[in-house]
Each structure stands twice: as structure tokens, then as C-alpha cells.
Amino acid sequence: MQLIWFRTDLRVHDNTALAAACAQGPTLAVWLVSPAQWHQHDDAPCKVDFWLRNVAALSEQLAAKHIPLLVRTVDTWDKAPQALLKLCQEHTISTVHCNEEYGVNESRRDVAVQQALDKEGIAFSSYLDGLLFKPGSILTKTGNYFQVFSQFRKVCYERLHQSVPAVVRAPSAQAPLHVARDEVPSHVQGFPTPSPQLQALWPAGEDEAKRRLDHFVDEPIEYYNTERDIPSRPGTSQLSAYLAAGVVSPRQCLHVAMTHNRGEFDSGNVGAVTWINELLWREFYKHILVGYPRVSMHRAFRSETEALAWRHAPKELEAWQRGRTGIPIIDAAMRQLLETGWMHNRLRMVVAMFLTKNLLIDWREGERFFMRHLIDGDLAANNGGWQWSASTGTDAAPYFRIFNPHSQSSRFDEHGVFLKQWLPELADLNSKEIHNPASAGGLFGPAGYPQPIVDLGKSRERALTAFKNLPQRQVSGGHHG
Numbered sequence: 001m002q003l004i005w006f007r008t009d010l011r012v013h014d015n016t017a018l019a020a021a022c023a024q025g026p027t028l029a030v031w032l033v034s035p036a037q038w039h040q041h042d043d044a045p046c047k048v049d050f051w052l053r054n055v056a057a058l059s060e061q062l063a064a065k066h067i068p069l070l071v072r073t074v075d076t077w078d079k080a081p082q083a084l085l086k087l088c089q090e091h092t093i094s095t096v097h098c099n100e101e102y103g104v105n106e107s108r109r110d111v112a113v114q115q116a117l118d119k120e121g122i123a124f125s126s127y128l129d130g131l132l133f134k135p136g137s138i139l140t141k142t143g144n145y146f147q148v149f150s151q152f153r154k155v156c157y158e159r160l161h162q163s164v165p166a167v168v169r170a171p172s173a174q175a176p177l178h179v180a181r182d183e184v185p186s187h188v189q190g191f192p193t194p195s196p197q198l199q200a201l202w203p204a205g206e207d208e209a210k211r212r213l214d215h216f217v218d219e220p221i222e223y224y225n226t227e228r229d230i231p232s233r234p235g236t237s238q239l240s241a242y243l244a245a246g247v248v249s250p251r252q253c254l255h256v257a258m259t260h261n262r263g264e265f266d267s268g269n270v271g272a273v274t275w276i277n278e279l280l281w282r283e284f285y286k287h288i289l290v291g292y293p294r295v296s297m298h299r300a301f302r303s304e305t306e307a308l309a310w311r312h313a314p315k316e317l318e319a320w321q322r323g324r325t326g327i328p329i330i331d332a333a334m335r336q337l338l339e340t341g342w343m344h345n346r347l348r349m350v351v352a353m354f355l356t357k358n359l360l361i362d363w364r365e366g367e368r369f370f371m372r373h374l375i376d377g378d379l380a381a382n383n384g385g386w387q388w389s390a391s392t393g394t395d396a397a398p399y400f401r402i403f404n405p406h407s408q409s410s411r412f413d414e415h416g417v418f419l420k421q422w423l424p425e426l427a428d429l430n431s432k433e434i435h436n437p438a439s440a441g442g443l444f445g446p447a448g449y450p451q452p453i454v455d456l457g458k459s460r461e462r463a464l465t466a467f468k469n470l471p472q473r474q475v476s477g478g479h480h481g
């Protein structure tokens with residue numbers, strides 16, 4: 001008997017490990033509930049709820065193929081080898097199949113599982129599945145991981161010109177096994193169930209992911225290169241939660257986008273090319289995670305930035321977290337995060353720069369808060385985004401190019417549509433004042449909306465000084481930007 005161990009690959013279509021297991025014989029499936037591990041990783045309650053709902057949907061789909069899904073609880077991953085070994089022995093499993101996961105803890109877990117199984121003569125096979133390219137397969141001429149996205153992408157393009165990774169067929173139904181599937185819990189202690197409104201924004205299941213993908217490539221993709229920066233419009237795919245949980249694969253996304261773009265990925269429709277470019281950013285940050293494991297251990301990519309004199313300012317941090325900074329674009333964005341589990345990409349950059357530059361608060365505070373609230377929370381992308389914004393990472397924003405939140409607001413939300421959606425207390429302000437209510441004069445400012453907690457000009461200077469005083473950079477490799 002074969003065992004497929006599901007992790008962040010919660011789908012039956014285009015699932016490499018599932019297809020491989022079924023090709024070898026009768027297959028059983030398992031998924032592990034790991035509450036203490038999830039806490040340690042700051043996984044958001046809404047993300048855990050999204051996993052549970054997707055695992056329940058997956059269990060139904062598997063049942064239709066007579067593949068029973070078992071659920072086991074191991075509080076932390078160091079208990080995974082024992083639990084899986086026991087299950088293998090109970091069901092005389094010959095091979096455990098799974099799709100690779102990246103990150104230090106994930107890799108250590110898999111090595112430990114493999115060793116435990118090996119001792120008992122059980123095979124362990126892992127497969128490339130959640131990425132288009134295996135980490136370590138896209139390297140510089142001298143054999144190092146790329147630190148610059150455009151150079152990384154150039155090699156990705158070369159590879160895609162040679163061959164585009166194929167989509168794997170879903171397995172057909174097997175003969176019924178006499179094993180009962182387990183009930184998938186609807187709730188795990190320590191992770192409160194999110195509001196029904198939040199849940200309704202993110203329906204579970206492969207059909208929903210496919211519907212989003214089809215809808216997106218049907219039209220929005222054409223205008224993606226311009227619409228993607230306007231937070232009040234649904235100009236992006238909103239697939240990140242589905243990609244992070246593996247409810248849809250990057251191969252499926254690439255194929256559908258290319259089909260729409262006459263088979264092209266680096267030419268043709270600018271919207272489609274730009275969108276595929278984002279899939280490659282996703283790829284890039286996962287490769288960075290593997291190539292430079294320190295970023296997965298809360299270390300800055302550029303070690304010289306570890307010396308930055310970050311401010312300890314708990315009140316300001318809390319104002320940022322709660323959307324009470326008095327700077328509307330920041331507050332609207334943070335409220336979107338708290339209520340929906342998602343934030344628009346442009347705003348993620350704006351609020352991250354504000355925290356790390358204007359407030360000069362350590363990017364790790366922001367990274368952790370995002371992780372605790374994002375339904376699409378992903379270590380590689382989140383860390384990459386934070387270190388980009390804080391100018392501590394690979395291919396990061398140069399420290400002297402600091403976004404001004406007011407300018408970002410009037411540029412990307414010109415008429416204040418997004419601001420009014422999330423800050424109803426500002427509804428009466430005109431489209432100029434709304435970006436900076438303090439400019440309307442304190443006495444006439446909207447009731448209940450805070451005064452700005454920081455002077456944008458002075459705090460910008462403070463950040464420039466802090467960065468200028470850093471010792472010389474210690475990371476070799478291309479600076480650019």
C-alpha cells in the first residue's frame with residue numbers, strides 16, 4: 001500500500017505526489033494537525049481555518065476516488081516520524097509520498113521522517129510540485145543562488161523556452177479500500193474560527209480556485225499591469241491563499257495564463273507577462289529561502305543591517321497594528337488586513353515601508369504581525385516582502401527611496417474610494433483632504449479619527465540617518481535598484 005502525505009498541496013489535480021502514489025498501487029492519504037507547530041510559525045487563525053475547510057473538501061474529492069483521508073494530530077513536527085511510522089505499520093505501507101516543502105523546519109522534519117522510515121525499510125519519495133523550478137536548479141554561472149530577481153528571471157525564461165513544466169493528470173478512482181476515512185476537524189483549539197464574513201470571502205476547494213483563475217484570465221489579466229496597483233479595484237487574481245495552501249498549483253496558473261496569451265510567457269499581452277512575472281517572484285523568494293536559510297530564521301539577508309538601531313516604540317507599533325496611525329492609507333490598509341485576512345500588494349509595501357522607515361520599527365515585528373493575520377501567509381513571500389520594504393533583503397528597495405504614504409494614497413486611490421470603504425469616519429472629506437485629514441486643520445478634522453502619530457518629513461530624515469550610519473554592506477553580489 002502507498003501513503004500520500006498531504007501538506008500545502010491540498011488538491012487532487014496536478015498533484016505530483018498523489019499521482020505518483022496512485023501509479024504505484026492502492027493509496028491511502030494522511031494529513032497532520034500540528035497546533036503547537038503552527039503557533040510557533042505564527043500561522044494565522046484564518047489561515048488554519050482555510051486549511052481545515054480545504055482539507056474537508058479534499059477528503060470528499062479523495063473519497064470519490066476511494067482514497068480514504070486519515071487525520072492524525074502531532075502537536076509539533078518532532079513527533080511526525082513516530083506518528084507516520086505507526087500509521088505505516090498499521091497499514092503495511094511500502095512508500096510514503098509527499099511534495100517538497102521549503103523552510104528550515106519543514107526540511108528538518110522531512111529528513112527525520114525519512115530516517116525513521118528508512119530504519120524500518122519503508123521508502124520515502126518527495127517531489128517537486130509547489131514550484132516551477134527546483135531550488136538549486138536556477139543558479140549563477142559560479143553556482144550560487146541569485147540575489148537579483150531580473151537575473152533569476154532571465155534563467156527562468158531560458159528554461160521555459162526549452163520546456164514548460166507539464167501539468168500532472170488527476171488519478172482515476174481505485175478499487176475501494178476497507179479503511180474508513182477520518183472526520184476533518186472544523187476547529188482546532190487555539191485558533192479561533194474567523195467571522196462568517198471573512199470565511200465567505202475565501203470559499204474552500206479546487207473548484208473555487210479554478211473559478212478564480214478562469215475568471216481572472218478571462219479579462220482582468222489583460223489590464224493587470226495597470227489595474228494591479230489600484231487597491232479599490234479587483235485588478236489582481238486573489239489566488240494567493242489558494243497558491244499558499246496548494247489548492248491550485250503554479251503550473252496550472254502558468255498554463256492557463258499562457259493559453260490565454262497564445263502560448264507565450266515573456267511576450268504578447270503585457271498584462272499576462274506581468275502576471276507571470278509575479279509567479280516568478282513567488283518562485284524567487286522560495287529559492288532565496290533555500291539558498292540563504294538565515295532568512296528563514298529571523299535574520300536579515302544583509303547582515304550589516306542587523307546593526308540598525310530600530311526603535312522600541314510599543315504605542316506606535318500598536319497604533320499601526322490597529323489602523324490608528326492618523327494616516328488614512330495606512331489605517332485603511334491595516335483594517336483591510338484585520339477584516340479580510342488579505343491586503344493589496346501595493347498597500348503591503350506602503351504599510352511595511354511606513355513601519356520600518358517612518359516609525360523605524362524592526363521589520364520582524366511587521367513580518368510577525370502579517371503572518372498572524374494573513375490568510376495567504378507564506379514564510380518566503382512574507383519575509384521577502386518585508387525585507388524588500390525594510391531595505392534589508394535581496395534585491396531590496398534602496399534605503400533612500402522611501403514611499404511617502406500621502407503621495408502613494410493620492411496616486412493609487414485618487415478619489416479616496418478605498419479610503420472611504422475602510423474609514424467611514426472620513427466619508428465627508430473631499431478627495432484632496434481625505435489623503436491627509438490633518439491638512440484640513442485640526443479643529444475641522446473628522447471626529448474620532450486620530451491625529452498623525454508621526455511627522456512624515458522628520459521621520460524620513462531619521463530613517464535616512466539611521467541607514468547612512470550603518471557599516472559597509474557585507475553581502476557580496478549585485479546591488480541595483
Ligand SMILES: Cc1cc2nc3c(=O)[nH]c(=O)nc-3n(C[C@H](O)[C@H](O)[C@H](O)COP(=O)(O)OP(=O)(O)OC[C@H]3O[C@@H](n4cnc5c(N)ncnc54)[C@H](O)[C@@H]3O)c2cc1C
Nearest residue numbers: 236237238239240278282345348376377378381382385386
Ligand atoms: C510586506 C509584504 C508581505 C507579503 N506577504 C505575502 C505572503 O505572506 N504571502 C503571499 O503569497 N504573498 C505575500 N506578499 C506578496 C503579494 O503582496 C501577494 O502575493 C499578493 O498581494 C496576493 O494577491 P493576489 O493573489 O491577488 O496576487 P496577484 O497579483 O494576482 O499575483 C499572483 C500570484 O503571484 C504571487 N505573488 C505576487 N506578488 C508576489 C510577491 N511580491 N512575492 C511573492 N509572490 C508574489 C502570489 O502567489 C500571487 O497569488 C507580500 C508582499 C509584501 C510587500
